[in-house]
Every structure is written in structure tokens, then in C-alpha cells.
Amino acid sequence: MSTYNAAIIGYGRMAQGHVRAYKEAGIPVVAVADISEDALNRFREHTDAEHTYTDYKRMIDEVSPDLISVVTHDRLHCTMVVDAAERGVKGIICEKPMAMNLEEADRMLAACRASGTKLTVSHQRYYMPQYAQARELIAAGAIGAVHSAEAYLLPSCIHTDGTHTIHMLLSLLGDPRVSHLLAQVDGHSGQMYYGHRVEDAGTAFIAFENQVHANLSWGLAGRAPRVPLRPVQDFRYHGFIIHGDKGRLELDGDRPVNDTPILRIVRGTTVEPIDLQPRKGAITLELEDLLRSIETNAPHPLDGQNGRDVLEVIMGCYESARRRRVIQFPLEVKENPFLAMCEAGDFPA
Ligand SMILES: NC(=O)c1ccc[n+]([C@@H]2O[C@H](COP(=O)([O-])OP(=O)(O)OC[C@H]3O[C@@H](n4cnc5c(N)ncnc54)[C@H](O)[C@@H]3O)[C@@H](O)[C@H]2O)c1
Known part of the structure; x- marks a missing residue:
């Protein structure tokens, strides 16, 4: 059994894949936080872990997990990653997309840099x-x-x-x-x-x-x-x-x-x-690279900067559509141009 333990924030559909990966890597999932009692009951049925929380910050404070999976909806990724990093978690697997905009992504990177937390964004394909x-x-x-x-x-x-x-x-x-x-x-x-x-x-x-x-x-x-x-x-x-x-x-x-x-x-x-060679589960391999990164400081192919690079292309596409022009990189806009267009009424039904 691994010397690491893990906790999950958000026990919905995608969290099942994270649980399987921790199991395959021999890492116990010791706690889960979800605001839904149904989700917490499902977790209790699926695992023998004792700790369930409705408040993820309390979970991290009380359980002090080494690793956290953030598997909630996109708008929550930034706050949860920053809160987990500030509490000294060693490694975070954050679901994709990394964040709602580049300002959030930059805050996540800064918080993880300050605490020495290794952040991966789960483009597990x-x-x-x-x-x-x-x-x-x-x-x-x-x-x-x-x-x-x-x-x-x-x-x-x-x-x-x-x-x-x-x-x-x-x-x-x-x-x-x-x-x-x-x-x-x-x-x-x-x-x-x-x-x-x-x-x-x-x-x-x-x-x-x-x-x-x-x-x-x-x-x-x-x-x-x-x-x-x-x-x-x-x-x-x-x-x-x-x-x-x-x-x-x-x-x-x-x-x-x-x-x-x-x-x-x-x-x-x-x-x-081309014949395909079987491999371990994709999130398991992502997790194993995360452990290597924690232990040896090796770069992770799906690290936070990589997640931000992908988000920059997404935001660049939206910015090009908003401004109706060619957009040069690096991108300067920090808000989400698509959501700004929606709010401005640019897409009437
Ligand atoms: N990497 C992939 O291939 C892949 C595939 C599907 C989804 N995703 C991503 O995974 C994330 C989750 O998707 P899903 O399909 O599992 O969603 P889901 O709706 O099934 O699950 C989300 C869970 O988060 C919980 N939650 C909401 N607010 C919370 C809070 N404040 N604290 C704790 N828990 C809270 C909800 O109650 C729910 O159980 C999304 O960001 C999505 O984009 C990634």
C-alpha cells in the first residue's frame, strides 16, 4: 500500500474514474466532500472510507490528505484548487477545463507555486x-x-x-x-x-x-x-x-x-x-506521473501550465470571434470573451 492518501471533492460521474485510478495505484481514498447527501451515500456504498463531508475545506483541515481530486463543475475548480494549495496539499488532480478564464488559471498557478503543490489538469486522454x-x-x-x-x-x-x-x-x-x-x-x-x-x-x-x-x-x-x-x-x-x-x-x-x-x-x-499496446488506465498513469513529480520534481506533461496553455487557445478562439479579427499570442485578455459576449446579448435567440 502507498504511503500517500487521497481525498475527492465532488463525487459525481467523473469521480468514479478517479476512485478507480487511486485503487489501481494502491492509494487509499480516505475522504470525500460533496454538498449532495445522495452523492455522499453513494460514496459510502462504493468504498469503506469513513470520512464524508459537506464542507471540503473542513475535510482538508481534518484529514490532511496528500492528494486531492477536484471533480466538481468548471466554475468551482479555481477556488477549490487555491483552497487546497493554501492548506498544503502535495498534489492536485483538477478536472478539465482548468478554469473559467485566464485570470482564474493564473491564480491557481500562483497558489500552487507558493505552496509547492503539484497541479495537474486532467486531459487524461x-x-x-x-x-x-x-x-x-x-x-x-x-x-x-x-x-x-x-x-x-x-x-x-x-x-x-x-x-x-x-x-x-x-x-x-x-x-x-x-x-x-x-x-x-x-x-x-x-x-x-x-x-x-x-x-x-x-x-x-x-x-x-x-x-x-x-x-x-x-x-x-x-x-x-x-x-x-x-x-x-x-x-x-x-x-x-x-x-x-x-x-x-x-x-x-x-x-x-x-x-x-x-x-x-x-x-x-x-x-x-498501427497495433495498439495495452496500458494502465489513463488517470492512473496521470497519477503515477504526479507522484513522480512530487518526489523528484520531474515535470508533469499535464501540469498546470500545460492546462493554462490549452485554456489560452480556447479563450483566444473566443476573443477572435468577439473582436472579429486575427488574435496574436500571448493572449492579453483575462476574462472569458464568450461569456462576455453572452452577457452583452451578442447571441440573441
Ligand atoms: N476528463 C474527462 O474526461 C471528464 C469527463 C467528464 C467530466 N469531466 C469534468 O469533471 C467535472 C465534473 O463533472 P461530472 O460529470 O462528474 O459532474 P457531476 O455533476 O456528475 O458531479 C459533480 C459533483 O460535484 C458536487 N458539488 C457541487 N458543488 C460542490 C461543492 N461546493 N463541494 C463539493 N461538491 C460539490 C455535486 O453535488 C456533484 O456530485 C467537470 O469539470 C467536467 O468538465 C471531465
Whole structure:
């Protein structure tokens, strides 16, 4: 059994994945905090942990966990991460998206820096075999020098589901720095997701400082309900085509479609399917890297700065849509331009 213990804030749907990861890593989850009695009862049924709280700050003060998972809705991530860091927690896994805007992200980073807390933002797909192997193949030169990329996200919005897509796009390309981008979003339906307004669709052209560029479409723009676009209709969750001077890498997302291999390299008319190697659970691997980071100060691929870089692209897309112009990076705006547009009535029904 590990020398670490853990506690969870928010015991809803996604917390189950965190509990499984702690179990696989041999780390006891000793307490949970949730404002819902139903959630706390579920936790008592699922585990033999004794400590349940409705006040997460009291939980941290009384239990002093080494590790905290913040698995509540997006608006609560910032306050909870800052409160946990200020109480001396060693490591935090914060669910994605990191925060509602860059001002919050900066506060989270500052609080963790001040307390020496290691913060990760849970873009856990990074560790799934198809994405990890795709990244390794591209880095090893399997498609030559990369010049461009396409990414498609089937769900609607980049500030919830699409944060994974933007994270993956950046990581497949080797985390290049964004130079500038141009984007448009449609937020007319007024839909809410995890407690905040989100857009229905969008599209972006992203240019990187290393002269690579990417096109990203999401929601209705990347799904076209009335016109079955190919290859978009065949992706599960999201999909990527990375173009190099010796071929292209095609990645169909989370699950295979029919019998098509989920990951393949295409050179001319030759298609090379890539066999996937099984790995441990994605959040377990994220957690193991977090422990390594706590013990050796090793950089974590999903650290808070990485989460902020992804959030900066999301906010950059919104800012480009708001200002109807190309946006240069680094981004200066600290508020959430999409929510500001909603409040200003820019998306009448
Ligand atoms: N990484 C992923 O693949 C992935 C997948 C799904 C969701 N998420 C993210 O996980 C987060 C949670 O999503 P979910 O689907 O589990 O939501 P959920 O609604 O199922 O669970 C959230 C829980 O937080 C609790 N809560 C609310 N306020 C609280 C407070 N003040 N203190 C303690 N608990 C409180 C709620 O009672 C609820 O039980 C979201 O930010 C979402 O974006 C990530």
C-alpha cells in the first residue's frame, strides 16, 4: 500500500474514474466532500472510507490528505484548487477545463507555486494508447516533417469537451507555441454545460511559431447534421489528421469505427494500421506521473501550465470571434470573451 492518501471533492460521474485510478495505484481514498447527501451515500456504498463531508475545506483541515481530486463543475475548480494549495496539499488532480478564464488559471498557478503543490489538469486522454502512440510516431518522424493538421470535435464546445481536442492537437504537434489564430463561434442556442453557457459550433485557423498550422472545427460546424461530411462522420468524439512531408497520420478518436484501425499512417495509397499496446488506465498513469513529480520534481506533461496553455487557445478562439479579427499570442485578455459576449446579448435567440 502507498504511503500517500487521497481525498475527492465532488463525487459525481467523473469521480468514479478517479476512485478507480487511486485503487489501481494502491492509494487509499480516505475522504470525500460533496454538498449532495445522495452523492455522499453513494460514496459510502462504493468504498469503506469513513470520512464524508459537506464542507471540503473542513475535510482538508481534518484529514490532511496528500492528494486531492477536484471533480466538481468548471466554475468551482479555481477556488477549490487555491483552497487546497493554501492548506498544503502535495498534489492536485483538477478536472478539465482548468478554469473559467485566464485570470482564474493564473491564480491557481500562483497558489500552487507558493505552496509547492503539484497541479495537474486532467486531459487524461494523453495516456490512452492511440494518442500516446500517435504522439510517439510523429515525434519519431513516421510522417516526416509535420506542416499542418486537421482536428474535428463532434460535441459542441471547446470549453468543456473540446478542451481535450485542443490539448491533443497541441500535444500531437509537440506543444508548439501559438503565434496567432482566427476563429468564429455560434452561441445562439443558449445551451448550458457544466453550469455555464457554451457555444454550439465553431471553427478556427491556428498558426504556430514553428510555421505549422492547424484547422479545427467543432460542434455543428464539424458534424453537419444534415450533410454527412467525410471523414468527420467517422470519428468517435474527435479525430485528427496530421500531415507531414512523408505521409499523414490518421487518428479516429476514442473508439474504432467498424473495422477501420483507429490509428494509421497513410503514404500515397498505402495504409499502415498501427497495433495498439495495452496500458494502465489513463488517470492512473496521470497519477503515477504526479507522484513522480512530487518526489523528484520531474515535470508533469499535464501540469498546470500545460492546462493554462490549452485554456489560452480556447479563450483566444473566443476573443477572435468577439473582436472579429486575427488574435496574436500571448493572449492579453483575462476574462472569458464568450461569456462576455453572452452577457452583452451578442447571441440573441
Ligand atoms: N476528463 C474527462 O474526461 C471528464 C469527463 C467528464 C467530466 N469531466 C469534468 O469533471 C467535472 C465534473 O463533472 P461530472 O460529470 O462528474 O459532474 P457531476 O455533476 O456528475 O458531479 C459533480 C459533483 O460535484 C458536487 N458539488 C457541487 N458543488 C460542490 C461543492 N461546493 N463541494 C463539493 N461538491 C460539490 C455535486 O453535488 C456533484 O456530485 C467537470 O469539470 C467536467 O468538465 C471531465
